[in-house]
Amino acid sequence: MNGAMKNGLPWLGGLTAGAFLRDYWQKKPLLIRNAFSGVREPLSPDELAGLACEGGVESRLICRKGGTGRKSWSVDYGPFEEDLFSRLPEKRWTLLVQEVNRHVPEVATLLDHFSFVPNWRVDDVMISYATDGGGVGPHIDSYDVFLLQGLGKRRWRYHQKKTTRVTFIDNLPLRILEHFEPEADEVLGPGDMLYLPPGFAHDGVAVGECTTYSIGFRAPNRAELTAAFVRSFATADAMSDLYEDPDLQAGSEPGELTAAARERVREMIRRIDLGDDAIDAAFARFASILKPGHTLEAPRRMLTVAQVKERLVRGDALVRSEEGRFVFFPSSKLTINFFYGGHQEALKGSAANLARVVSRHRILDLAALGKSTALTKDGLLVLTRWINNGALSFTTLGPLPCYGETR
Ligand code: SIN
Ligand code: CO
Numbered sequence: 094m095n096g097a098m099k100n101g102l103p104w105l106g107g108l109t110a111g112a113f114l115r116d117y118w119q120k121k122p123l124l125i126r127n128a129f130s131g132v133r134e135p136l137s138p139d140e141l142a143g144l145a146c147e148g149g150v151e152s153r154l155i156c157r158k159g160g161t162g163r164k165s166w167s168v169d170y171g172p173f174e175e176d177l178f179s180r181l182p183e184k185r186w187t188l189l190v191q192e193v194n195r196h197v198p199e200v201a202t203l204l205d206h207f208s209f210v211p212n213w214r215v216d217d218v219m220i221s222y223a224t225d226g227g228g229v230g231p232h233i234d235s236y237d238v239f240l241l242q243g244l245g246k247r248r249w250r251y252h253q254k255k256t257t258r259v260t261f262i263d264n265l266p267l268r269i270l271e272h273f274e275p276e277a278d279e280v281l282g283p284g285d286m287l288y289l290p291p292g293f294a295h296d297g298v299a300v301g302e303c304t305t306y307s308i309g310f311r312a313p314n315r316a317e318l319t320a321a322f323v324r325s326f327a328t329a330d331a332m333s334d335l336y337e338d339p340d341l342q343a344g345s346e347p348g349e350l351t352a353a354a355r356e357r358v359r360e361m362i363r364r365i366d367l368g369d370d371a372i373d374a375a376f377a378r379f380a381s382i383l384k385p386g387h388t389l390e391a392p393r394r395m396l397t398v399a400q401v402k403e404r405l406v407r408g409d410a411l412v413r414s415e416e417g418r419f420v421f422f423p424s425s426k427l428t429i430n431f432f433y434g435g436h437q438e439a440l441k442g443s444a445a446n447l448a449r450v451v452s453r454h455r456i457l458d459l460a461a462l463g464k465s466t467a468l469t470k471d472g473l474l475v476l477t478r479w480i481n482n483g484a485l486s487f488t489t490l491g492p493l494p495c496y497g498e499t500r
Contacts, residue, residue: 103205104128104286118210118236119290122251124279127285133197138222138304142178144190145171145198145429151191155229155267156182158219166230166264187223187299194218195383195415198455198490202305205455212418212452213380216311223247223299230295231273233259234497237310239288245303249287251276251295313379321379322372326365336361339460373422374430374437378474380420381432387416389434389483400429401477404487405467410458411480412488417497418483419452433484443472451479456490 101107106125108116117123120268145152152171158164171190178188194201200218207215216236220243228247234254240249241485260271273294280300281287287293291312297305312323338356344351396404405411413419417434424430428441440448443466454461459468466472479485482490 099281102209111403114209114287117288119289121279121290121292122253124277124281125288129241129284134304136193136197138244140303141175141190141220141222141304142188142194143175144193145188146173146175147196148172148392150196153187153189154181154186154283155227155232156186157226157228158185162265164357166265166267170333174276181224184224184227187221187268189219189221189229191219191388192217192415195221198412198415198466198488201412201415202455203241203306203308210237210310212310213420213459214310215418216309219307219309221305221307223303223305224296225301226297228298230267230269231294233269233287233292233294233339235291236263236289236310236312237410239286239308240281240297241286242283242305242309243304243306244283246279246280246282246300247303247305248278248296249295249297250278251289252276252293255290255292266300266484292364293458297363305389318376318379321461322375322465325371325375325378334361334399336362362500365497377420377422377432378435378437381418382435383415383417387434389414389416389436391483392486395481396477398473398477402473403482405459405462405476408458409487410456410490411462411476411485412490413455413457414452414486417484419448421448433479436482436484440475443467443469447472447475451485456488 099109099111101109102113104125105113106123106128113123144150152173154169154171154173154177156167157199158167175205190455194204194217200220204215214237231250248467250273252471256270258272261268262271273296275294275295279287338354338357340353342351342353414434417436419431419433421429421431424439427445428439429445429448431440431445431452433437433451438448447462450462450466453455462472462476467476476485480487
């Protein structure tokens with residue numbers, strides 16, 4: 094049991110992670126006043142707008158125009174032209190930037206406070222900047238979310254019970270609820286945080302200018318898991334396993350799928366291994382990949398084992414890539430199957446210990462890695478491999494630089 098399970102966490106209002114998970118997680122909302130005091134914003138609104146102008150960054154600009162009908166809301170998608178922001182009205186718009194943790198490492202470290210939720214459930218940190226009256230309208234999310242107030246104030250109105258009447262207003266570019274009768278109404282200030290389980294209607298409206306950090310957790314649906322499982326069988330072996338019919342008989346019905354053809358295809362499909370080991374490996378690979386298409390990026394310059402040792406001993410820290418997730422499961426008493434960004438390794442001894450530590454923390458200096466483990470021959474070898482395939486990289490960041498100060 095790690096410390097978070099035993100000790101009350103200031104950012105959970107003094108609850109232990111265990112009590113939070115038992116009483117609130119996926120069950121009911123929790124408002125935590127002053128969850129993070131002394132939050133030093135890692136990104137100013139100007140820098141957030143700058144990010145939304147970059148290619149490869151997902152962002153939306155939502156304007157509440159007033160009235161009803163199709164034109165009452167507008168949604169535009171980034172990347173945006175820089176001069177757009179100077180042309181916007183003074184009020185009632187919001188800019189939302191997804192996956193800021195992938196682009197700004199300081200933002201990623203915020204996720205370390207939520208490590209009581211498994212890595213594979215983490216989706217992203219979205220940051221929104223809103224002018225007075227700005228918001229996205231009453232809606233529901235299919236994700237668990239912690240809404241942390243950064244700058245300024247936001248009024249949150251939300252349901253205390255799972256929303257049952259879910260219909261959306263027709264002809265809008267956003268999925269806005271037709272019926273919304275809030276059961277709670279709270280204004281959040283800097284450092285306050287609201288946890289909402291999936292399916293609880295909510296509406297956040299900026300009171301003056303504000304920023305909100307949404308720490309979101311995904312849950313895959315069965316269709317996604319099935320698709321990932323099927324993809325995991327598209328191996329080179331399976332691709333060279335061709336349907337064969339050297340005994341094909343001349344038939345009178347060219348359109349008929351004959352009994353022989355159907356039996357042969359059934360037999361090919363039955364060759365799919367539905368055993369626990371195969372399902373576990375497919376699940377772990379799926380869990381370690383951020384989204385289809387995301388891969389770890391190897392560094393421009395490879396490092397040697399000696400260089401890695403020298404930098405660690407000098408006090409340099411490593412940061413984990415946000416382009417993949419780090420997960421494992423034990424394969425025996427001494428060995429683990431470690432998966433990260435689609436890579437798979439069977440590890441034991443110091444390598445397995447390091448994989449566990451790397452799965453636990455984003456920022457890793459020699460003290461966090463454990464000197465006696467990291468500086469062994471095996472330890473240095475795996476660390477060098479993970480650096481050279483882009484899973485880890487040296488950083489100037491210290492542990493939790495922006496959110497360390499909690500009440
Ligand atoms: C926002 O930051 O404005 C939207 C967050 C949400 O309601 O999911
Ligand atoms: Co929401």
